[in-house]
Amino acid sequence: MRLSKTSEYALRILSFMINSDMQVFSAKYLIDTLNVPDKYLRRLMTDLSKNGFIKSLKGRDGGYIFAKNANTIHISQVIDAVEGMDRYEGCIMGFGDCSDSNPCSLHENYAPIKEQLIHFLSTTTISELKSTNVLKF
Amino acid sequence: MRLSKTSEYALRILSFMINSDMQVFSAKYLIDTLNVPDKYLRRLMTDLSKNGFIKSLKGRDGGYIFAKNANTIHISQVIDAVEGMDRYEGCIMGFGDCSDSNPCSLHENYAPIKEQLIHFLSTTTISELKSTNVLKF
DNA sequence: TCAAATTACTATATGGTGGTAGTATATTAA
DNA sequence: TTAATATACTACCACCATATAGTAATTTGA
Ligand code: FES
Ligand code: FES
Numbered sequence: 609m610r611l612s613k614t615s616e617y618a619l620r621i622l623s624f625m626i627n628s629d630m631q632v633f634s635a636k637y638l639i640d641t642l643n644v645p646d647k648y649l650r651r652l653m654t655d656l657s658k659n660g661f662i663k664s665l666k667g668r669d670g671g672y673i674f675a676k677n678a679n680t681i682h683i684s685q686v687i688d689a690v691e692g693m694d695r696y697e698g699c700i701m702g703f704g705d706c707s708d709s710n711p712c713s714l715h716e717n718y719a720p721i722k723e724q725l726i727h728f729l730s731t732t733t734i735s736e737l738k739s740t741n742v743l744k745f
Numbered sequence: 746m747r748l749s750k751t752s753e754y755a756l757r758i759l760s761f762m763i764n765s766d767m768q769v770f771s772a773k774y775l776i777d778t779l780n781v782p783d784k785y786l787r788r789l790m791t792d793l794s795k796n797g798f799i800k801s802l803k804g805r806d807g808g809y810i811f812a813k814n815a816n817t818i819h820i821s822q823v824i825d826a827v828e829g830m831d832r833y834e835g836c837i838m839g840f841g842d843c844s845d846s847n848p849c850s851l852h853e854n855y856a857p858i859k860e861q862l863i864h865f866l867s868t869t870t871i872s873e874l875k876s877t878n879v880l881k882f
Numbered sequence: 883t884c885a886a887a888t889t890a891c892t893a894t895a896t897g898g899t900g901g902t903a904g905t906a907t908a909t910t911a912a
Numbered sequence: 913t914t915a916a917t918a919t920a921c922t923a924c925c926a927c928c929a930t931a932t933a934g935t936a937a938t939t940t941g942a
Contacts, residue, residue: 887941889939898928
């Protein structure tokens with residue numbers, strides 16, 4: 609299972625921000641530190657701003673800052689904002705509806721795993737990504 | 746979590762074949778029954794043949810047939826043949842190496858779920874997809 | 883034999899994600 | 913006031929998965 613690259617970038621950025629002591633992060637700084645393509649990161653940050661996760665401070669000494677407490681931002685919300693969560697909620701074989709009463713041949717075994725995945729993504733918040741063990745961003 | 750459309754098709758086809766009493770399946774029959782695009786299915790079948798899951802019988806009354814016992818075909822092998830399993834084995838945040846000693850910030854919570862997913866895909870065989878409960882192909 | 887039924891091959895079109903380029907706009911330290 | 917430092921916007925390009933089209937090759941029943 610892999611997220612879209614855009615989701616990966618978004619989570620890496622927010623994860624990096626919550627693990628840092630700094631308050632304001634310029635695009636340039638994030639680009640250099642996280643090795644995310646310049647213009648791609650800028651567009652993504654605008655997108656995250658519009659979705660209310662962060663807000664931008666324009667002009668000299670400007671940058672990005674959390675728009676709300678990171679413990680109110682769930683991973684699933686971030687994924688939903690940049691690529692949509694549908695991809696993870698539907699049937700693994702591509703049939704739209706996934707339910708016990710209308711199962712595909714993989715449903716019985718896969719459904720419990722999916723439940724855990726969805727639960728994990730929708731209950732974990734960005735602030736829970738703060739850790740001293742994490743070595744990479 | 747969703748497989749690539751090609752993997753979906755492949756699994757739906759093999760799942761359909763194991764759940765049917767027939768032995769030989771023409772491309773035309775599969776196309777009409779499973780609503781998979783004509784030429785796309787044909788190319789996929791050739792691909793599955795080359796990977797040894799099925800074999801083709803050419804000419805009049807030809808079609809496709811399992812090339813080996815379906816209980817020796819694991820789901821992960823099918824996925825690996827048509828889209829590759831790397832996508833599911835790596836770090837959820839896109840860092841190549843995923844291990845407890847070099848974790849990303851999601852690793853601690855995600856790794857156990859990934860283990861289950863990989864285990865499920867690599868131990869389940871096509872013949873286990875035979876079921877009277879399944880309503881859709 | 884040969885026509886019908888079938889798979890195999892090659893080339894091309896399309897759509898979406900990821901990535902790039904250039905310009906416009908806003909803010910502020912000096 | 914103004915130059916420097918930021919973000920915002922618009923258009924475009926590249927690649928890959930998905931899908932389509934046309935033709936060639938193979939087998940077999942009649
Ligand atoms: S119906 Fe396919 S995974 Fe639930
Ligand atoms: S290192 Fe990211 S999921 Fe394991």
